[in-house]
Amino acid sequence: MNLEQKMKGLEPGSLRYQVLEAAKNFKSSWIGLGQILYTVYKDKMYKEWGCMSFEAYCKGEIGIHQQTASKLLHSYYFLEKNEPEFLKDVQSQETPDPRNIPAFDAVNVLRLAAKQKELTEEDYQEFKKSVFEDGKEGKEVKKQMGLRLRSIREEEDPQKAQAERRVRTLKRLMATVRTLQKEAVYGHLVSDKTAKEIEKLIGFLDQEIGIEA
Template sequence: MSAASVAETEIAKKALSVPPGTFRHTVLLAAKRFKSTWAELGRLLVQVRDEAKFEEWGHPTFEAYCLKELHIKKQTALKLTRSFSFLAKHEPEEELRAQEFPEKAPAFEVIEVLADAEERGQLSPTEYKSLRDSIWSPEKSPTELKKEFTERFPRPPPEPPPESLQVRKLASMARKLASELAGCRKIPNAVAERAAALADDVEELASGVTDA
């Protein structure tokens, strides 16, 4: 049985122990089918988080609730709540509460890219309005739209790690090399000793390097 099937079975079992018709039961059922209706679960999870429902249900944190009861990892829960919050910010409330909303909502992977872009300050409300028709009544597939928006709103290149971290990493690599050389019969002792001395020198440098 796949991990997804196991999670679905566990959610179904949990749902049997929760009174039908309650909000908690509604969230469980949404979690079971969220692959096809991500917006429904995103909306419910925002409510669970904002109203601290997870505490009423015996969980110390929102993340712990998602993982233990819904079998949804922290990062997935964050993506769902952030993506729904993005739509909630830009769309009329009546649109989000419409019965057909979960089925007609734009593809999750597309909204995720736009939410990330807005978070980085790359997407303004005016720009979203100009894109709205292309995502709510798409002529392109979600994959094509995701690619298009990813290229239009590129992530900035990652910042280089601090110099102290780089030196510590090099020291670790030097020590590992020295250890492996010392354990290889084909390597002369003199070579292994030079490698060990080099590792000592780099470790000493690493201990004294700090970032300004």
């Protein structure tokens, strides 16, 4: 509703109007918004509209935070550069089916995967399938990529991988103990003696993490 009110004060068809319209349709087609935002960013049009920075424009006018705007720009540019045929096909459709458009955060993860020198072309194609064919969300593809990178590093240096896994496990254990400490100790659910033992355990874990790191 806020975007529509802003659109009423602008000339239909103007670039500024088109950006707001694309933002309104963001959920159905982030590609359209990414494309037009890229133009605004590249040509610094936001300055003509009274904004000091692109981030301020995105947050103030279309209600998109810096992190989201950055992902949109990078994801759109990635498609333009690496998947031009897919992009051309989507842009040729008057009303693209949202179900056929990958999530922008997933495309952003794919973009990051393309930069990972440790990953092979086969790895990349697997992630690409997850994004374009399976329709996975960004967090799923990110987890998939993380597991693959971890597997590669374990193969290259198993001792280092084992040490890193140990530190991660200790940190998770520390976080769990601290959470339970707040609930049990600060809630007066255990005796003073038990509370001291829990504090000793936290100190021991902290020392172990320091040694391993």
